[in-house]
Amino acid sequence: MPESILPISHHCSSTLERQLADQRGRRTHDPLLSLVVPVFNEEESIDIFLEAVTxxxxxxxxxFEIVFVNDGSRDDTLAHLxxxxxxxxxxxxxxxSRNFGKEAALTAGIDHAKGNVLIPMDIDLQDPPELIEPFIARWREGYDIVYGVRAARARDTAAKRVSAGWFYRVFNSMSPVRIPANVxxxxxxxxxxxxxxxxxxxxxRFMKGLFAWVGFNAVGVPYERPQRVAGSSKFNLWRLWNFALDGVVSFSTVPLRASFYGGLAIAAFAVLYALFIIGRVLLLGIDTPGYASLIIVVLLMGAIQLVSIGIIGEYLGRLFLExxxxxxxxxxxxxxxxxxxxPQA
Known part of the structure; x- marks a missing residue:
C-alpha cells in the first residue's frame, strides 16, 4: 500500500472512533427493543417463534415488545395472534386491511414500533434469535445499524446461490447505494x-436498499442461516425475480442509460455498414442481395426496440404508482x- 494512503486510512479510522464514542455516550443502558415480525398465513409458526424468542x-x-404485522392472512393467523x-x-x-406484501408490512411495523432499537425478523426462525444479544452489544459500541451476514448458503439450491450472487454484483455495479452481499x-x-x-x-419499497440508503455507521455480524421451523416460503422464483427487478429499478437509472447507449452503438454500426455497402457497390460493382440478413436485422432491431420500451415501461409504471x-x-x-x-395517524 502506498505511504500516502496510510494517513487517510488512519484519519477515517479515527473519525469512526469519534463517531462511535459520541453515540456510545448517547445510548441508554435499558433500551426498549421492538421486534417487527410480518406474517402471512403463519398460524403454525406463531407459538414456535414465541417459545424460542421470549x-x-x-x-x-x-x-421488549413484539410487533406482529398481519399482512392479510387468510387462515387463523389473526385469531391466534x-x-x-x-x-x-x-x-x-x-x-x-388486506395483503400488501412483505415490504409494506415491514414498513407498517416500523411505523408502529415504539422501541429505541428495532429488529425485523422472520417468524420462521431463519433469523436466529441468538443474534439479538450480539446485535445489542455492537449497538452499545455505537453502531446505528447492525446487520446479519449469511456466512454460507449451503442450504440454498445451486440456482438460488448463483442468482443471489449475480443480483448483488449487478445491483452494486449499477446503484450508487451499495448493499452488503448475503444480507x-x-x-x-x-x-x-x-x-x-x-x-x-x-x-x-425495496427495504434492503432503503436500509442502506439512510447511511449511518453499520457493521455486519456473520451467522449460519437455519432451515424453516414450520410452514413454507411465500417466495417462488417469479416473485424473487420481480423483487430483484424492483430493487434495481428503485435505485438505479443505469438500465435507461444502457438502452440509450446501446441504441447509439447500433445506430453507429448501421451507418458504418451502410457506407461499406455503398462503397463496395460504387467501387467494385458488387451487388448485395441479402433477404435473409435483412430479415435477421429487422427482427433484431424490433427485439431491441421492444426491450427498450419495456425498460421505459418499468420506470413509467412505478412513476404512475408514485x-x-x-x-x-x-x-x-x-x-x-x-x-x-x-391506528396511528
Whole structure:
C-alpha cells in the first residue's frame, strides 16, 4: 500500500472512533427493543417463534415488545395472534386491511414500533434469535445499524446461490447505494435511523436498499442461516425475480442509460455498414442481395426496440404508482391485550 494512503486510512479510522464514542455516550443502558415480525398465513409458526424468542429476551433481561404485522392472512393467523396478545401485553398486533406484501408490512411495523432499537425478523426462525444479544452489544459500541451476514448458503439450491450472487454484483455495479452481499432484512436499527426511514414516502419499497440508503455507521455480524421451523416460503422464483427487478429499478437509472447507449452503438454500426455497402457497390460493382440478413436485422432491431420500451415501461409504471400517492398500507386495527385501538395517524 502506498505511504500516502496510510494517513487517510488512519484519519477515517479515527473519525469512526469519534463517531462511535459520541453515540456510545448517547445510548441508554435499558433500551426498549421492538421486534417487527410480518406474517402471512403463519398460524403454525406463531407459538414456535414465541417459545424460542421470549425466554431468550427475558433471560437477557431486555425490555421488549413484539410487533406482529398481519399482512392479510387468510387462515387463523389473526385469531391466534390476538390470543397471544391477550396473554402477553408485550405483544401488539398491527392488522392490515388486506395483503400488501412483505415490504409494506415491514414498513407498517416500523411505523408502529415504539422501541429505541428495532429488529425485523422472520417468524420462521431463519433469523436466529441468538443474534439479538450480539446485535445489542455492537449497538452499545455505537453502531446505528447492525446487520446479519449469511456466512454460507449451503442450504440454498445451486440456482438460488448463483442468482443471489449475480443480483448483488449487478445491483452494486449499477446503484450508487451499495448493499452488503448475503444480507437480508434481519438487522438492528437505531431509533435515529428509524426516524429517517419513516420519512421516506415511496410506494415501491425495496427495504434492503432503503436500509442502506439512510447511511449511518453499520457493521455486519456473520451467522449460519437455519432451515424453516414450520410452514413454507411465500417466495417462488417469479416473485424473487420481480423483487430483484424492483430493487434495481428503485435505485438505479443505469438500465435507461444502457438502452440509450446501446441504441447509439447500433445506430453507429448501421451507418458504418451502410457506407461499406455503398462503397463496395460504387467501387467494385458488387451487388448485395441479402433477404435473409435483412430479415435477421429487422427482427433484431424490433427485439431491441421492444426491450427498450419495456425498460421505459418499468420506470413509467412505478412513476404512475408514485404520482397517485396512495398509502403504502391500510391498517384495519392495532390490537393490544386483545383490544383494538385506532391506528396511528
Amino acid at each position: 425466554p431468550m429476551l427475558e433471560r437477557d433481561r431486555l425490555r 390476538l390470543d397471544c396478545s391477550m396473554r402477553d401485553r408485550r405483544i401488539r398486533v398491527v392488522n392490515l 437480508g432484512d434481519f438487522r438492528l436499527v437505531d431509533r435515529r435511523a428509524i426516524e429517517v426511514l419513516r420519512q421516506l414516502p415511496e410506494r415501491n 404520482v397517485k400517492g396512495r398509502p403504502i398500507y391500510v391498517v384495519e386495527g392495532v390490537y393490544e391485550e386483545g383490544a383494538v385501538r385506532p
